[in-house]
Amino acid sequence: MTLRIAFISDAWHPQINGVVTTIKNTCTLLEQSGHLVKLVTPDQFKTIPCPTYPSIRLAVACYEKLAGELNEFKPQRIHIATEGPLGVAARRYCLARKLAFTTSFHTLFAEYVHLRFKIPMAWGYRYLRWFHAPAQQVMVATPSVEANLQSWGFKNRMVRWSRGVDADLYRPRDKDFISRPRPISLFAGRIAVEKNIEAFLELDLPGTKLVVGDGPQLKEFKSKFPDAVFVGFQTGEPLARYMAAADVFVFPSRTDTFGIVMLEALASGVPVAAFPVTGPLDVIINDKVGKLDDNLKKAVNEALQLDAGDCRNHALNYSWAKCTEQFFNNLVSVSQ
CATH class of the missing domain: 3.40.50.2000 (Glycogen Phosphorylase B;)
Known part of the structure; x- marks a missing residue:
């Protein structure tokens, strides 16, 4: 069965990191499996540079355009990958229409903000609990991440979304x-x-x-x-x-x-x-x-x-095919 899957992420090119790598490979394999993927990323909006890290661009005034694109796409599954401006806009869109959605936890946001701006980690985790609370499921890569989130008071159902590696590109060489x-x-x-x-x-x-x-x-x-x-x-x-x-x-x-x-x-x-x-x-x-x-x-x-x-x-125990299968099985119907 072909599904229309909306995937919203504040992390995207030109960033090169594990989050972008995971999203790119997952969405590519979903499309190769016949699904229709609507990938919503900052390059589709007006952006400003992230404070202290100008190569990261943050979408601004993005809600109306995001809502219009999702209305037109009519997704059957919605996944919000990040807790930035686009993630907040997508969260607002889903709650306003009583649509079920999933989220994922990719980075230790509270720790990063603490390192860069000395904001207490408790404040960061309070924001993260607020952000993820309405999600039907939160996807995490490892048991350690799940245990950490639980220690900070997360009550969500958490499910596993592991990672992969391109073993053809990354191989022993001279x-x-x-x-x-x-x-x-x-x-x-x-x-x-x-x-x-x-x-x-x-x-x-x-x-x-x-x-x-x-x-x-x-x-x-x-x-x-x-x-x-x-x-x-x-x-x-x-x-x-x-x-x-x-x-x-x-x-x-x-x-x-x-x-x-x-x-x-x-x-x-x-x-x-x-x-x-x-x-x-x-x-x-x-x-x-x-x-x-x-x-x-x-x-x-x-x-x-x-x-x-x-x-x-x-x-070799890790592949993007297994990673994508996990992700797909974790998705929930918007009408749940």
């Missing part, structure tokens, strides 16, 4: 792509405060620390850590080559809800070193594919001893 002293300790992602990259760059490690990515702290860290190698923003084939050429992938974030980039490293045959926090705890579920330790240097040194084949095999 490590000669990087001609730097080894071992190569790699970070890839946004160069921003919430990624806690400084915890990686401050480590006294042998070989080379290599950073792939761009963001508001790039200039600062280039100056502060001249011994690290910054190669800028990469995507697609170049990113996959950097990933596979590393000896260990270092994931210093303490605020990710999953961390798809860890799956990309593992699929490339590269072990992961991280803190034992939400995200890594759910992806690195055995010590054959990564090491989790509050002493990040110890985790890096131990991860370097792990087998590439074990890492690859673990990542």
